[in-house]
Amino acid sequence: MSVTSTATTNEQPDDRWTTVRVPLPCEEIRDAVTVFAHAHGFTADLAGPRTLWLRTEAGEPMADVRWKPAAPAEPFTIRQSPQSGAGTEVLIEPRPEGRLPAEALHRHLTDHHALPYTPAELNGIRTGMPLLNHYSTPAPPLTGWAMIFRDHYLKHSVGFVTAMERAGIPARWILTLDKGDRTLGRDRVHATFTARGYTSTLLDNAHVNNPAAHTPELAAVGETVDAFIDAAHRAGRRVLVVDDGGLLARGYGTHAARHRADAALELTVSGLKRIAAAPPLAIPVLNLARSQAKTRLGYREIADSCLRRLRTILPDRKLIGRPIVLLGYGVLGSRLAAQLRALGCRLTVVDTDLPTLIGAAEDGYTTCRTLTDALLATTPTVIIGTTGEQALTADDIPLLPDQVLLAPFATADFSHLTEHPRYSRTTVPGLGVRFTLPGPRTITLLGDGRSLNLYEADSIPTGGYDAYRAATLIAAHALTTTKTPPPPGVHTAWADTAIQAAGLWDAYYTLHCTNHPATAAAPTGGPVPGAVPGRRPGRAAVVGYGTTGRLHTRTPHQSPDHPDGDRP
Template identity: 45%
Template sequence: MTPGQALTQTRQELRLPSFRTAMVAGSSERIQRALTEFAAACGCTYACRYQSRELLEAELSGAEFQLTVQARSIPADGSGTLALPAEDAMQSEVVITGTPLDGRSVEGVLDDVVKFLHREASAYTEDDLDQIVENMPLLKRYAQPDAAWNSWALIFRDHYVENSVGFLLACERAGLAPEWIYALSKGDRTAHRERVHATFLERGYRSAVLDNSVIDGTAGESMQQQALLVGAEVNAFIRLAHQAGRRVLVIDDGGLIAQGRATGGTGWERIDGAIELTVSGLRRISRTNVEVPVVNMARSQLKTHIAYAEIADSCLRRVRSLLHGQKFIGRRAVCLGFGTLGARIARGLRASGVRAVVVDTDPLALIRAAEEGFETARGLRAALEREAPFLITGSTGAQAVTPEDLTSLPNGVFLAGFATKDFSLFSLNTEDLPARKIAETGTEYVLPHGGSVILLGDGRSLNLYEAEGIPNQGYDAYRAGTYLVATAMCRTAKDLPPGVHLQAADQIIEDAGLFDAYYDTYIATDTTDRCGVMSLGADYV
């Protein structure tokens, strides 16, 4: 018997009440709505004893239990959002006390109430949503009512973070009805993923998970089965849209397109246009016969020169936050990959005093790294023969550590992956290494020759592990650019030939004046037309 089970048994024997606590966004009014819904769902009785904006006391009664719910609303501390809370934003402390009837346990129903509160009352409040919109001023300015959206449905697959909420709110403002939005999470453990999911459902979107591991071919059986169910739901959504006379646009990282939705593949409903966000997605698309127009955002000037800098910054900040007790200055790190992201990570580490060694299979990348002053190696083992790093970063998008590399890894080294596959040997534990979870940090794996390594996070994009990744303002321009391209697709998709369009995004963004708007909003020193964040002129619309 565990200590928790023993405590529960003692409480039952002494007939002491059990209790649970919860912290929920919003005022007591929101708690009451959720409790009313819970009572209706489980067939029990809800009775409110007292309620004001700040306080709530209520009862939930069933045949086998009686619960007392007390809630107190206090000023929001901002822990559930990126922005500073609005002046009158509230959150509620909730205590639920349970008394069993006929000696039966109430532990299960207490847990059920807490889960229900977290699910039903965790959506962003209107104050929260206003803050998200205000902190993405470029997106706010460009997203105006546009009839081009009226005849479309949208499937949006990306990380469940606040800037994704901001983007879909922008689509709503443009005229896209909420019931024609299907949001899909890529499965990363982002800090506010449950709040994002709850918000999408509350607004009337469909929301589900299509995990990256399914796309990469590393998913287990249960994840694959879930993906099949989601795929069937996506098919049904596309059919419904077409039956309603709507066309379907996908904003994606390659997962849906690679499945055959842009090719009319067997078993998949065909979409009408797509926007590709990632290089890995482009690689997947290149292996298919695309029969609809696909606009490339992955290699756009906007992503290359602005978005990747923000992504790299978020990666480095997350490493430092997880390794806050480690010395960085003067120590060695090995950086696997010197592409668009990997090069920025290597430069960022060097700027903070780390002596970085670059590993890449592309000789041109090694030449670039060497001519920037980095030490280089063609492979990980070659680098480890010379150095004993305290940190290895991975941004290759391919398996970067093989079983043959295990004997070369130094004891105690930290592994920081910024793509799903780089350290999949550990995250999937394909070698059955003894493992130990380290709370809020990652997993320690014992190596065959002795010693151990520590995989930070869950082996996926570390900047998104229990974090929001990029600040909303940091991704404002990229989301605004994606919105502009999506709007143009809604207007012109029928006139675009099938295939991947590499230059279209750059032209659309240039014509809209987004880079001028970005400079004037975030960089220019002239504050004469600013109020917090500069309002944009009509020329940028």
């Protein structure tokens, strides 16, 4: 499988470097690459103590491979010390003609050598998601199901799939599909899934969005999915799809499907749009994308991850007090707007839906009907995209100010730039792609054009997505065990009712929002795991109430004009 193929047809060769961390000492990397080279008809020539040139037998350069000892990984949970071992970090940089061999080498190192999460790390993920853990008790009917899971390869995805395994779906009957974003630990997630006995491969969103340009890749993953569904049905199993916008759109839930899933959960808004555009469904699909749990709990965490990623990727940029244009004031945009305002940014909101735009205006933001209007009225430091549509158009290009930064949190927003090769571009490693426009002006698209909070980042913390992942597990459990499933089509209320009935809101409130000792029994069973007896969850004490102390006590919702509103 290719877990890191992020190349699109428009990328420049230097966009495509990848790194992989392997649990081998440095001395063994040369042998590992040489094994690959010989198996594929290449040569691997030593060009330095830790550099190999991968070439064809005719001497044509395909890729440069460099490596160094990996620094110990920082712990991703404060509950335990790092356990992941050191190993070696390998950088693979394709030459102009070497994209496919470089991808194959990455795949080879990942499949044969990438480091799965250690038991201690897996335990850290599990204890970091106490609600999910609580609801993942064994459910006998689930043992008769197979599951296809498609989402970003992130730690909370590991938490979810391993929870479904605990709940009853055998490892052999789990197929996981990576969406193809450059998430920070994607190779280790793939290695973990493989080590547990799942089948793990790639169904890249870029390929789903542009099928004509990616026929071979889609055919290959299609064969894997078809074979998995057929084998499950032959074994008397039903197939549940947990989809983050891509598989159902490829027809696996329709009447005409030759290999049809039996039930599904849709996790994302873009997936809902694709389902709406596809032929009618023949199976029930629970809409988790617009569930109360995602809207009320998940999106706040997503918005937080977007803002944190923006600030991390721009360590030297001042954002407080600066003008920012925000495209889209929907569920994600409106939450991000509130967080940017709490930071002190001066926001101009653009939304094409007039009632939504009026909402933004009456929430106190400066608003414009179009990006063009916004660019005529203000000179933003950053333009943020949260629309899921192509929001930057050719008309806007002449108005973009020099040095402006574009931050996409949905892939389509700035796709005008990435899809049109006429703009000259340079990759700035770790930051994004710099475009030179007439003027001359330079603008920078942060990340790789896909959602920035997923670019070389782990996005939402496991604890932040715990409730949403628990809600997804509850909905999956309800759908696969009910005697009266909903009819074919997309259902939102059905999922909300199941989640409410399972007591998730009570458990969440008890765990995070009360002052009571959090050992109170959760409605569905025993105490909510992860709670510390006698501790008051969700509280912090500020010692000292001078100027700094007062600032620390402010909540994002407090008016900066009334910092004394809530005393600790």
